[in-house]
Amino acid sequence: MKKITFYTNPRSRGAIVRWMLEECGAEYDVVPVHFGKEMKSEKYLSVNPMGKSPALEVDGKVITETAAILIFLADMYPEKNLIPPVNSLERGEFYRWMFFLVQLEYAFIDKFFDVPSSEERRSVGYGDYDTALNTLTEFLKGKKYVIGNNFTVLDLYFTATLRWAIFVGGMLPNEGILVDYMNQHLTREANVKGKELDQKLAESMGIV
Ligand SMILES: N[C@@H](CCC(=O)N[C@@H](CS)C(=O)NCC(=O)O)C(=O)O
Numbered sequence: 001m002k003k004i005t006f007y008t009n010p011r012s013r014g015a016i017v018r019w020m021l022e023e024c025g026a027e028y029d030v031v032p033v034h035f036g037k038e039m040k041s042e043k044y045l046s047v048n049p050m051g052k053s054p055a056l057e058v059d060g061k062v063i064t065e066t067a068a069i070l071i072f073l074a075d076m077y078p079e080k081n082l083i084p085p086v087n088s089l090e091r092g093e094f095y096r097w098m099f100f101l102v103q104l105e106y107a108f109i110d111k112f113f114d115v116p117s118s119e120e121r122r123s124v125g126y127g128d129y130d131t132a133l134n135t136l137t138e139f140l141k142g143k144k145y146v147i148g149n150n151f152t153v154l155d156l157y158f159t160a161t162l163r164w165a166i167f168v169g170g171m172l173p174n175e176g177i178l179v180d181y182m183n184q185h186l187t188r189e190a191n192v193k194g195k196e197l198d199q200k201l202a203e204s205m206g207i208v
Pocket residue numbers: 011012013014035036039051052053054064065066067
């Protein structure tokens with residue numbers, strides 16, 4: 001069995017990885033990392049030179065970037081059926097929406113910090129905020145899952161990102177197609193357990 005060490009701050013994108021670790025039924029150690037000094041310390045920079053959370057160490061190899069960690073874990077636990085098989089057409093669709101989401105994440109952050117969409121920004125991968133959001137909304141209309149007929153890591157990542165955009169970012173209305181989609185997955189046992197574990201970790205770190 002591989003040794004997994006999860007470096008996280010429970011108030012970071014680490015919460016998404018936590019959900020995934022629980023979804024996979026993984027066994028892992030947790031190393032809490034505070035924002036600020038500790039995250040930029042020599043010790044943590046030797047794990048993630050970006051000084052950011054989350055990071056996952058698996059048998060001594062470090063993986064950073066939430067999307068990469070999620071895909072890696074989905075492949076590591078094939079029996080959980082959280083990613084379409086390599087070489088299937090669904091795997092192509094999977095990549096499409098995974099890369100779409102990674103860019104949509106920037107659209108949300110730009111919107112949150114009020115970075116203007118303009119002509120000069122037309123080489124930005126996500127296009128413009130409204131088009132990206134409308135594309136997603138149209139795509140998810142009447143759907144429970146992004147791909148096929150079962151929950152995959154894409155649903156986990158989309159749901160967690162939408163949760164952030166709605167509840168933290170306050171940038172989407174708390175109703176409609178995206179919310180209906182999100183609510184179907186938020187109640188998953190692994191998410192509920194992950195949230196509980198993160199809450200306990202936050203308390204032990206003195207984070208309110
Ligand atoms: N591309 C990275 C982004 C990681 C990231 O920006 N994490 C934030 C918290 S959500 C962070 O650790 N910020 C602390 C800092 O930059 O000092 C990912 O997808 O994991």
